Amino acid sequence: MANKVADSISREEYFYGHKACAGCGGSLAVRAALKVLGQNAVSVLPAGCMSAVGFNFPQLCFSNNSIISTFAGTASMLTGVEAGLRAKGYKDFTAVGFAGDGGTADIGIQALSGAIDRNDNIIYICYDNEAYMNTGIQKSGLTPFGAKTTTTPAGANIHGNIRPKKNMFEIAAAHDIPYAATASVGYIYDFIQKVQKASQIKGTKYIHVIAPCPTGWGIAPDATVDIAKEVVDCGLWYLAEYENGTFKLNHKPKEFTDVSAYLKKQGRFKHLTDDDIQVITASRDKKWDFIGKNFEL
Amino acid sequence: MSRKFLSGNEAFAEGLRLARPEVISAYPITPQTIVVERLSEMVEDGSLKAEYVHVESEHSALSCAIGASAAGARAFTATSSQGLLYMAECLYYAAGGRFPIVMMNADRSTALPWNIYGDQRDSLSQLDSGWIQAYAENAQEALDFALMSYKIAEDKRVQTPYMANLDGFVLTHTYETVDIPTREQADKFLPPYETDNRIDFENPKNMAFSAGPDTNYIFKYKEHNGLLAAAEVVNEVEADFAKIFGRQYTGLTENYLTDDADYIIVTLGSIAGLCRETADKLRSQGVKAGVVRIRYVRPFPNREIADVLRNAKAYAVLEKDISFGNEGTVFTNVNSALKKAGVDVPGYNFIGGLGGRNISPADIENIYNDIANGTESINFIGIGGEDNGE
Numbered sequence: 001m002a003n004k005v006a007d008s009i010s011r012e013e014y015f016y017g018h019k020a021c022a023g024c025g026g027s028l029a030v031r032a033a034l035k036v037l038g039q040n041a042v043s044v045l046p047a048g049c050m051s052a053v054g055f056n057f058p059q060l061c062f063s064n065n066s067i068i069s070t071f072a073g074t075a076s077m078l079t080g081v082e083a084g085l086r087a088k089g090y091k092d093f094t095a096v097g098f099a100g101d102g103g104t105a106d107i108g109i110q111a112l113s114g115a116i117d118r119n120d121n122i123i124y125i126c127y128d129n130e131a132y133m134n135t136g137i138q139k140s141g142l143t144p145f146g147a148k149t150t151t152t153p154a155g156a157n158i159h160g161n162i163r164p165k166k167n168m169f170e171i172a173a174a175h176d177i178p179y180a181a182t183a184s185v186g187y188i189y190d191f192i193q194k195v196q197k198a199s200q201i202k203g204t205k206y207i208h209v210i211a212p213c214p215t216g217w218g219i220a221p222d223a224t225v226d227i228a229k230e231v232v233d234c235g236l237w238y239l240a241e242y243e244n245g246t247f248k249l250n251h252k253p254k255e256f257t258d259v260s261a262y263l264k265k266q267g268r269f270k271h272l273t274d275d276d277i278q279v280i281t282a283s284r285d286k287k288w289d290f291i292g293k294n295f296e297l
Numbered sequence: 298m299s300r301k302f303l304s305g306n307e308a309f310a311e312g313l314r315l316a317r318p319e320v321i322s323a324y325p326i327t328p329q330t331i332v333v334e335r336l337s338e339m340v341e342d343g344s345l346k347a348e349y350v351h352v353e354s355e356h357s358a359l360s361c362a363i364g365a366s367a368a369g370a371r372a373f374t375a376t377s378s379q380g381l382l383y384m385a386e387c388l389y390y391a392a393g394g395r396f397p398i399v400m401m402n403a404d405r406s407t408a409l410p411w412n413i414y415g416d417q418r419d420s421l422s423q424l425d426s427g428w429i430q431a432y433a434e435n436a437q438e439a440l441d442f443a444l445m446s447y448k449i450a451e452d453k454r455v456q457t458p459y460m461a462n463l464d465g466f467v468l469t470h471t472y473e474t475v476d477i478p479t480r481e482q483a484d485k486f487l488p489p490y491e492t493d494n495r496i497d498f499e500n501p502k503n504m505a506f507s508a509g510p511d512t513n514y515i516f517k518y519k520e521h522n523g524l525l526a527a528a529e530v531v532n533e534v535e536a537d538f539a540k541i542f543g544r545q546y547t548g549l550t551e552n553y554l555t556d557d558a559d560y561i562i563v564t565l566g567s568i569a570g571l572c573r574e575t576a577d578k579l580r581s582q583g584v585k586a587g588v589v590r591i592r593y594v595r596p597f598p599n600r601e602i603a604d605v606l607r608n609a610k611a612y613a614v615l616e617k618d619i620s621f622g623n624e625g626t627v628f629t630n631v632n633s634a635l636k637k638a639g640v641d642v643p644g645y646n647f648i649g650g651l652g653g654r655n656i657s658p659a660d661i662e663n664i665y666n667d668i669a670n671g672t673e674s675i676n677f678i679g680i681g682g683e684d685n686g687e
Contacts, residue, residue, distance in 0.1 A: 039498070052507070056506070062501070062503050064501050066501075066502075066504070067496075068505040070356070070387060070390055073360030073363075077367075078364065079357070079361045079364065080320065080363060080364020082364075083320045083370070084319070084367065088370055110353060111354070111360065114352060114353030
């Protein structure tokens with residue numbers, strides 16, 4: 001498996017020398033995606049972790065053309081870059097955005113919706129680390145139920161975040177987007193294949209990749225890939241695609257691993273009670289019931 | 298050259314067609330809408346070859362224009378009032394990134410209370426955003442600004458975005474006969490946009506980066522100098538413009554009967570015409586009245602203002618603006634220019650026209666009388682009488 005992945009992508013590095021935390025899932029997603037898209041990718045990154053770690057003049061860490069956008073403006077700047085390059089006569093390039101969960105599901109959702117509506121020829125990758133990590137682990141619209149963040153403390157009265165994650169994958173799909181996918185850095189080959197596929201499709205592409213943040217999740221730096229696998233294996237995340245009006249499940253675990261084990265490995269979930277875990281498990285089962293009825297296998 | 302009967306918005310769109318923007322990001326807001334409507338028609342009929350992007354907000358309008366400019370394309374957008382405030386973050390971004398985007402702003406009041414009519418509080422509130430700010434008086438000047446704007450903004454010494462302001466309704470929706478240059482004349486005047494500040498596949502770039510305390514300041518200093526350099530470039534571009542099109546503009550300010558004037562009104566935008574008519578009337582009565590119209594509020598015409606007001610007995614700054622808790626912003630800027638030049642002439646601020654309220658010929662005449670006799674430092678036209686709305 002490891003060889004298959006290594007052989008499938010370029011040895012070139014397009015994102016290096018940056019100061020991301022050890023074990024950063026987001027930087028892994030950016031690195032892998034750029035290896036697929038190559039030298040003619042033009043990346044747009046909003047204010048957030050990846051721009052904060054990669055663009056500190058004079059230490060600039062992208063070897064492909066890259067630009068920081070406003071926090072809300074990943075998709076709208078992608079639109080402008082794509083239109084501008086096309087207007088200048090360029091054909092062989094890929095405009096790709098890398099925005100975090102807050103930059104996508106909260107402040108950037110309007111611009112993203114506009115870009116999908118226009119069917120602009122861009123790839124938008126949301127690296128989801130489930131909170132505003134760059135500013136110090138505050139709750140976002142993609143923070144899962146029960147997670148402790150610095151704005152959703154876990155106390156006697158409230159056990160962390162009280163709301164489930166927004167479903168960005170299905171929100172993107174509801175625009176009848178040409179291609180949308182979910183992924184995880186724990187299943188990097190699946191992610192790479194989806195980026196590759198997206199690069200061959202005309203119109204707007206949205207890929208939502210789970211990218212653990214050891215600092216914010218309360219895990220060891222070397223646990224990123226394992227925990228990103230486990231979130232899929234225990235059924236709290238899933239690998240799927242939307243194309244031609246159809247949802248498709250790419251990977252169906254034969255049997256889910258223990259949700260409780262997944263949660264208890266992480267500092268952000270340590271406080272959860274059995275009742276809280278029951279709520280999370282029930283919500284997982286409800287989701288898989290929906291997937292079973294609505295997604296092709 | 299041809300002549301057409303056009304509104305300010307339409308005249309600006311005609312000028313823009315000649316300027317050949319390559320990407321237009323459009324979002325409607327009254328009273329700007331006619332510009333983006335006309336541009337969409339020009340793209341449809343093929344007379345303007347541009348990517349026309351229907352963005353979903355003003356924030357995205359300018360963010361898209363920044364992306365297009367970063368790709369090396371000539372970019373345009375237009376807005377007004379609430380829209381300008383909504384995109385405010387991107388104003389600073391475009392200026393800091395040295396992207397010479399041109400934007401038309403239809404000057405309009407800002408909520409609350411809601412109001413769609415013209416005053417200049419929207420654009421004047423954004424003077425610190427790093428944009429060149431021009432204020433047109435009539436439809437012809439609006440068209441000519443559209444054509445000159447890119448040449449000024451894109452100049453290597455400047456590399457600064459350009460906001461052309463048209464008074465909402467009074468100028469955007471008022472029709473005049475306008476001279477429209479030929480395509481050949483326009484192309485001779487304005488070459489295609491060339492820049493190094495762009496995405497480059499031969500030598501990839503990291504753009505719009507972060508800069509820490511040691512270097513940030515240097516970028517800001519250069520940004521400031523770029524905007525200052527626009528003053529000289531405006532004069533050069535207007536000289537070129539006059540050679541090709543035969544219309545000579547007068548730089549950052551336009552003076553009327555100021556050489557021997559005792560009493561001068563300093564103002565901006567479309568109200569200047571009424572001020573000149575009033576000055577003519579007072580001159581016929583033996584009062585030495587004059588008018589200074591500020592055409593560019595950024596870069597600010599410090600030297601020009603000090604020179605023209607130096608020998609006056611008193612001046613008024615008439616503006617459709619107030620910085621709440623202080624005074625009109627243009628008044629603050631004018632006073633600073635005089636102080637720096639050591640000019641000590643009594644000056645008074647007249648604030649009027651907020652939310653589109655009419656300023657009458659009698660109001661202008663009263664300003665000249667008031668400054669001749671001395672009045673309050675800050676005066677609100679039409680407030681305090683029978684109609685003060687108490």
